[in-house]
Amino acid sequence: METWRRNPLVFWIFLVPPTIWLAAFFLVPLGLIWVFSFGEKRGLVDIEITWSLANYVRALEPLYLQIIAKSLWMAGLTTAICLVVAFPVVFAISFAPPRWKPILLLLVILPFWTNLLIRTYALIAVLRTRGYINFTLEWFWDGGNQILTAVGLGDLQLLGASFQPLQLLYNNTAVVFGLVYVHLPFMVLPLYASMERLDKSMIEASLDLGASQARTFFSVVAPLAKPGIVSGLIITFIPAMGSFLTPNLLGGTDSQMIANVIERQFKSANDWPFGAALSFLLMYATFGALAMRSLLARGSPGTEHGA
Amino acid sequence: MSTTSAGLESRRRTKAGIGPLDYSRRLWIRLVLIGTFLFLYAPIVTLIAFSFNDSRRNIVWRGFTMKYYEKALNNDGLIEAFVNSLTIAFVSTIVSVILGAMVAILLWRFRFPGQAPYEGTVMLPIVIPEICMGVAMLAFFARIGWPAGLPWPLNLGSIIIAHISFSFPFVAVVVRARLAGFNRELEEAARDLGASQWQTFRDVMIPYMRPGLVAGGLLAFTLSLDDFVITFFTSGPDTVTFPVKVYSMVRFSVTPEVNAASTVLIIVTVLLTAIALWLQNRTQPKDM
Numbered sequence: 186m187e188t189w190r191r192n193p194l195v196f197w198i199f200l201v202p203p204t205i206w207l208a209a210f211f212l213v214p215l216g217l218i219w220v221f222s223f224g225e226k227r228g229l230v231d232i233e234i235t236w237s238l239a240n241y242v243r244a245l246e247p248l249y250l251q252i253i254a255k256s257l258w259m260a261g262l263t264t265a266i267c268l269v270v271a272f273p274v275v276f277a278i279s280f281a282p283p284r285w286k287p288i289l290l291l292l293v294i295l296p297f298w299t300n301l302l303i304r305t306y307a308l309i310a311v312l313r314t315r316g317y318i319n320f321t322l323e324w325f326w327d328g329g330n331q332i333l334t335a336v337g338l339g340d341l342q343l344l345g346a347s348f349q350p351l352q353l354l355y356n357n358t359a360v361v362f363g364l365v366y367v368h369l370p371f372m373v374l375p376l377y378a379s380m381e382r383l384d385k386s387m388i389e390a391s392l393d394l395g396a397s398q399a400r401t402f403f404s405v406v407a408p409l410a411k412p413g414i415v416s417g418l419i420i421t422f423i424p425a426m427g428s429f430l431t432p433n434l435l436g437g438t439d440s441q442m443i444a445n446v447i448e449r450q451f452k453s454a455n456d457w458p459f460g461a462a463l464s465f466l467l468m469y470a471t472f473g474a475l476a477m478r479s480l481l482a483r484g485s486p487g488t489e490h491g492a
Numbered sequence: 493m494s495t496t497s498a499g500l501e502s503r504r505r506t507k508a509g510i511g512p513l514d515y516s517r518r519l520w521i522r523l524v525l526i527g528t529f530l531f532l533y534a535p536i537v538t539l540i541a542f543s544f545n546d547s548r549r550n551i552v553w554r555g556f557t558m559k560y561y562e563k564a565l566n567n568d569g570l571i572e573a574f575v576n577s578l579t580i581a582f583v584s585t586i587v588s589v590i591l592g593a594m595v596a597i598l599l600w601r602f603r604f605p606g607q608a609p610y611e612g613t614v615m616l617p618i619v620i621p622e623i624c625m626g627v628a629m630l631a632f633f634a635r636i637g638w639p640a641g642l643p644w645p646l647n648l649g650s651i652i653i654a655h656i657s658f659s660f661p662f663v664a665v666v667v668r669a670r671l672a673g674f675n676r677e678l679e680e681a682a683r684d685l686g687a688s689q690w691q692t693f694r695d696v697m698i699p700y701m702r703p704g705l706v707a708g709g710l711l712a713f714t715l716s717l718d719d720f721v722i723t724f725f726t727s728g729p730d731t732v733t734f735p736v737k738v739y740s741m742v743r744f745s746v747t748p749e750v751n752a753a754s755t756v757l758i759i760v761t762v763l764l765t766a767i768a769l770w771l772q773n774r775t776q777p778k779d780m
């Protein structure tokens with residue numbers, strides 16, 4: 186590191202092009218919708234900037250408040266499920282023979298490299314009424330019926346007159362299922378990183394001193410892995426909260442999340458100021474979560490920065 | 493001593509011979525692990541498998557066929573979208589690598605007032621929700637009156653600009669990680685031996701940075717090829733990219749052609765990411 190004064194020409198050469206790009210094609214667009222969020226819609230395309238908070242106040246209407254609450258709830262539930270699933274997975278990887286660790290870890294990350302849209306589409310094929318799950322269930326239903334017929338109970342229609350496929354798609358459960366599917370690696374990676382740093386002899390000592398596995402987990406492992414848990418919770422929650430594609434493709438009319446409302450304001454409802462205000466609320470929530478992470482990380486020992 | 497430890501060992505072992513720390517050998521943990529992998533892989537594996545299935549209904553296996561790949565290849569809209577995606581990814585990668593490398597060198601080499609806020613601002617495109625960036629780009633290009641109906645490939649300009657804006661910070665992160673292992677004495681030696689600043693940069697810095705540049709470039713390429721949300725807001729009817737095209741097909745129905753098209757994209761991105769990671773790990777300094 187040297188001070189920029191030692192070589193001002195080189196400094197400016199490296200500073201100017203990326204800064205201009207960032208300003209022109211990132212900060213200006215963001216600033217534009219920030220200004221729009223204080224505006225009012227006039228006619229089809231015109232937006233008058235009135236510097237009113239009306240759009241933000243409108244976000245507090247019960248209809249939108251409910252959608253925001255729903256987004257928070259679905260993202261929170263996704264994060265919680267990811268944490269519960271990820272911990273045993275991380276334990277399995279972390280205590281696996283060294284030869285297996287990279288392979289298992291790669292297996293967790295690999296789906297993450299495939300396109301989000303394609304993974305969501307793959308879930309549609311699994312969950313739809315004529316999808317693989319319902320097909321398997323129907324197969325079991327047929328089998329069960331044949332057995333009943335064979336033992337002479339076929340006429341009683343114990344399993345119903347015909348197979349009723351489960352409605353697995355286009356509801357809230359499908360959205361949470363899809364969000365967990367997409368975000369699980371976000372939870373596994375930071376948890377694994379902090380489990381690897383954790384001194385395993387601590388766990389051994391706790392068990393030797395007579396603590397149960399459960400107590401060891403809650404009083405030794407969890408506090409020591411706290412930085413990883415916090416990181417995992419937040420970097421799972423942030424993208425889950427802003428998800429657009431998963432609720433759009435897997436959700437029904439009542440499982441729309443905040444990003445879907447934003448999209449509608451910009452595309453079909455054509456109310457840009459309101460959509461802009463919602464975007465900024467989502468962005469403030471993101472910054473809040475990030476700030477919380479660094480605040481919590483500062484409070485715990487042995488934290489590394491940046492990861 | 494040995495008896496004590498042997499005694500401890502036997503006390504700590506359960507009937508099945510699993511030690512208290514052998515978590516990876518516990519049945520329930522193994523079941524969770526296997527269940528998780530099934531959950532993660534079954535949908536993708538079935539998607540790929542059924543792209544070769546000789547049945548439109550796409551549920552029961554009726555024999556191997558390549559006809560859906562043939563159909564996808566003969567689908568002009570799909571091919572056009574694929575060519576658009578590759579063009580966008582190619583141009584956006586080149587610009588992203590240049591801008592990203594500049595940011596990386598700037599932050600690695602210089603100390604300047606406002607460095608921390610500057611760094612935070614540059615990394616902003618990585619953290620803000622995609623939907624926010626998408627609508628910002630939509631509003632921006634509409635407001636400045638970005639010309640519509642330009643001849644190909646100029647009509648892809650707005651998508652390319654949006655892709656560069658979200659890719660170059662990722663390139664900066666990758667290149668900076670590579671630079672962290674650079675020994676600045678090499679640079680000083682080159683200068684002492686009479687090389688100019690430019691020569692030092694070209695003959696010492698660039699060769700050292702190359703693996704980072706390639707890895708960052710492949711990352712930018714994959715990010716661009718994969719992006720749906722931001723492109724969805726910047727693309728018009730005549731500038732459809734591959735993911736946007738697949739999206740409209742998916743909305744319409746679940747067909748084997750979509751499976752075939754998806755399989756191609758999965759293979760391309762997994763290969764590119766694997767190469768990028770391999771390059772990055774191979775060149776990462778040992779102490780990092």
